[in-house]
Amino acid sequence: MNVLLLNGSARPQGCTATALAEVAGTLEAEGISTEIVTLGPDPLRDCVGCGACARLEGACVFGDDPINGLLEKARRADGFVFGTPVYYAHPSGRLFSALDRMFYAGGDAFHHKPGAAVASARRAGTTASLDAVNKYFTIAQMPVVSSSYWNMVHGNTPDEVKQDMEGLQIMRNLGRNMAWLLRCIQAGREAGFQPPQAERQYRTNFIR
Template sequence: MKVLMVNGSSRQCCTFTALSEIGKVLEKEGIEWEIFNIGGEPLRDCIGCGGCKNLDGACVFNDDAVNEFLKKAREADGYIFGSPVYFAHPSGRIISFLDRAFVAGKKIFTHKPAACITSARRGGTTASYDVLNKYLGICQMPVVSSSYWNMVHGNTPEEVLKDEEGMQTMKNLGKNMAWLLKCIEFGKKNGINAPENITTVRTNFIK
């Protein structure tokens, strides 16, 4: 089993530090993990062209990190998406990234457990956390929680490590993710598979 984590910052800084703490716990639980860094290169927005419908889990734009991530995502059993807080909101980079990844790769993520984490110097963490969790809800992904909302505080990696409750939250998140993955694996081995959902009805508010 493997958890793929996304660092939605252009740097390997505070968000990366929090994700790494989760990774340490996953490793102790026998779960593989990897951090995918979005990085600082230019990243396109979704333009709603619909071209991904014909590409089987890939975006039409192939000049940034999204398709590379989607290839890795196919092999993962769970996901954690992390973002720094900019103006009480997730980074614009991760929003553009997830818009395209979830439109193009919705089938890849469906029914797989996931969590979101946020990192801030001071405020805006809960608002950002709410935004990120909406991606999970629309893909029927079991949301993995912790002993507090999944967030850390600090302006540097060193400060993040001093956030004792934040680090505790990350550790418990790792434990909960490992537990849920093992439960799902046990269920599959005993004939309990993901439900087949009805997705044929789409209505507009004017109808």
């Protein structure tokens, strides 16, 4: 089993990376392999709503940035942790752009796989950011992994985040809960339980 951790920060060794490393370390200690991918500072296209992904069999029409490569990793992953710094009480724009395109183009790569959001802030805006990222999980039929408190750390630098002892504890508990849920899903699969099939026959438009 393996978990893909996506760092929505432009800084590969910043505060968000520090939080994700704590989760990854706990998962590794539980026997779950991990991979942390940082979106980094390079330009990243937003989703333009062109609909071309519907005919491209799970790929985005734009192939000049990391999104299609991330979708391949997502198809091989058993669980996900999406981390973001907090900007103006919302997640980073690059994380939104990446998730919009990944979930539109390859939503089936995420269905019924556990997901967790992690937010890093100097002071505030974390709960609003977590709420925004969690919506990707709930629309894709993904179990949302919780911890012993909100999945957040506080600090203005990585060294300050390392002083947030409760925040790091939350990250470790999140890793343990993710490992536990992954094992439960695997045990259910081995016992013959398969994910339910969602109904898709109705689509209500309120303006006609």
